[in-house]
Amino acid sequence: xxxxxxxxDAFDERLAKIEEQGARKMNQFVAQEAEVIRGKVQDNTPVxxxxxxxxxxxxxxxxxxxxxxxxxxxxxxxxxxxxxxxxRGGKGFVKGRKMLHRGMLQAExxxxxDAEAIIKAVLE
Numbered sequence: 001x002x003x004x005x006x007x008x009d010a011f012d013e014r015l016a017k018i019e020e021q022g023a024r025k026m027n028q029f030v031a032q033e034a035e036v037i038r039g040k041v042q043d044n045t046p047v048x049x050x051x052x053x054x055x056x057x058x059x060x061x062x063x064x065x066x067x068x069x070x071x072x073x074x075x076x077x078x079x080x081x082x083x084x085x086x087x088r089g090g091k092g093f094v095k096g097r098k099m100l101h102r103g104m105l106q107a108e109x110x111x112x113x114d115a116e117a118i119i120k121a122v123l124e
Contacts, residue, residue, distance in 0.1 A: 018122055018123065021122050022122050025118055025121065025122050026064075026067045026118075027064040027065065027066075027067065028064070028118075029114065029115065029118045030064040030067050030068065030069050031061075031063070031064035031069060032114070033107065033111060033114065034061045034062075034064065034069035034070075034071055035061060036107050036110070037061075037071055037103050037104060037107045038059050038060070038061050038071050038103075040102075040103035040106045040107055041059055041071060041099050041100050041102075041103035042056055042057075042059050043103075044097070044098075044099040044102050044103055044106075045059065045081075045097070045099045046081070046097055046099075054075055055073065055075050055077070055078060055081060058073040058074060058075040058078065059071065059072075059073050060072055060073070060074070071100065071103075081096065081097050081099070082096050082097065082098065082099055082100055082101075083096040083098075084096035
């Protein structure tokens with residue numbers, strides 16, 4: 001008396017295919033979402049006539065590797081505009097514009113829908 005199980009080879013092949021596709025699709029998804037966020041952050045960035053949009057044009061993103069990507073700005077005063085700063089003389093404070101923070105919150109609305117679509121594509 002015994003029970004015979006079969007079909008594990010096909011199941012194992014399917015899992016290997018999902019694993020292979022999953023890593024590639026995940027990096028594609030992360031790169032796509034990082035680009036969406038970068039665009040929203042750029043839209044939220046103020047432009048002063050003095051600098052002609054140097055801060056706005058300075059937003060970049062790194063390549064997606066292992067499901068991670070960074071959005072950054074190397075303009076030396078970017079952190080001061082994002083978080084705020086004291087005025088000259090130290091008597092006042094200029095509030096931060098929260099460009100990156102707001103961009104993340106705006107992109108969060110579509111993130112879940114996009115993630116579900118990618119997961120469905122990998123599992124099918």
